[in-house]
Amino acid sequence: MPRRSAALDRATPEAIAVAALRLIDEEGPAALSFRALADRLEVSHATVQRRCTDLAGLMDLCTEHLAARLPEIPAGTDWAEATEQRFGALYRLLTAHPGLLVLRGGRPWLGRQLLARLVEPALADSVAAGMSRAEAVTVYRRMYLLTLGCAAFVDHRDPTGATAASRAALAALDPAEFPVLGGDPAELLPALTDHEVYYGALRQLIAAARPTG
Missing domain, CATH: 1.10.357.10 (Tetracycline Repressor, domain 2)
Structure with missing residues (x-):
């Protein structure tokens, strides 16, 4: 059985979306980057990129996280x-x-x-x-x-x-x-x-x- 990555366990799509939204809200949209997000999640830049691929993918995670809260x-x-x-x-x-x-x-x-x-x-x-x-x-x-x-x-x-x-x-x-x-x-x-x-x-x-x- 392949070993699970502890970093990927921490950097779930939900955790990435929450951290990204908090970063945008606290520091503004210009502050968002994969590296800044990785620092907040205490994982590598590559780990975040594996989950999102690019900025468009990251935005999709964030918007889907918010949409799940619609009534x-x-x-x-x-x-x-x-x-x-x-x-x-x-x-x-x-x-x-x-x-x-x-x-x-x-x-x-x-x-x-x-x-x-x-x-x-x-x-x-x-x-x-x-x-x-x-x-x-x-x-x-x-x-x-x-x-x-x-x-x-x-x-x-x-x-x-x-x-x-x-x-x-x-x-x-x-x-x-x-x-x-x-x-x-x-x-x-x-x-x-x-x-x-x-x-x-x-x-x-x-x-x-x-x-x-």
């Missing part, structure tokens, strides 16, 4: 309520780990956990509610892109920093050239970090897409 919505839940629960949960996961979105860039997220916990049940509910498959995919896509965009463009873990940076940028504008943006920033800044901006937009999409049958 399973009970059968029979109202379509609108189930849709808000699913996408709201995804939004909360993504805003908790904004550095992950930076590293993933535009790469599609097609791991089994996301497909099984979000995509397939969302589409199945829409089809059961009376949509065609094409309509269901279009509705899903709109809500998914809204969720990604709202999670990606503000670091919700540091709303104070995001507000301060925006305030400084607005203060540098000439009000004669930018009469709206150059006005009182107190009227503009709260919406930048208000989660209700996302939830309000999501509910509008849900109301517009809700099947009538």
Whole structure:
């Protein structure tokens, strides 16, 4: 029987994902590397690479780890309520780990956990509610892109920093050239970090897409 590697036992896919997310959250996306991750796990750089192959593989481990935490919505839940629960949960996961979105860039997220916990049940509910498959995919896509965009463009873990940076940028504008943006920033800044901006937009999409049958 071949001997098990103690290093591989420590560097399980789950352990790698947890350590990588913690590293990104604590030090920022630029700090992530196989060597930094190996140091945290107390294994070799080669051991981590054997598990992930490359950065894309590492990102897949991280996103699958998060997707496994998405809720399973009970059968029979109202379509609108189930849709808000699913996408709201995804939004909360993504805003908790904004550095992950930076590293993933535009790469599609097609791991089994996301497909099984979000995509397939969302589409199945829409089809059961009376949509065609094409309509269901279009509705899903709109809500998914809204969720990604709202999670990606503000670091919700540091709303104070995001507000301060925006305030400084607005203060540098000439009000004669930018009469709206150059006005009182107190009227503009709260919406930048208000989660209700996302939830309000999501509910509008849900109301517009809700099947009538």
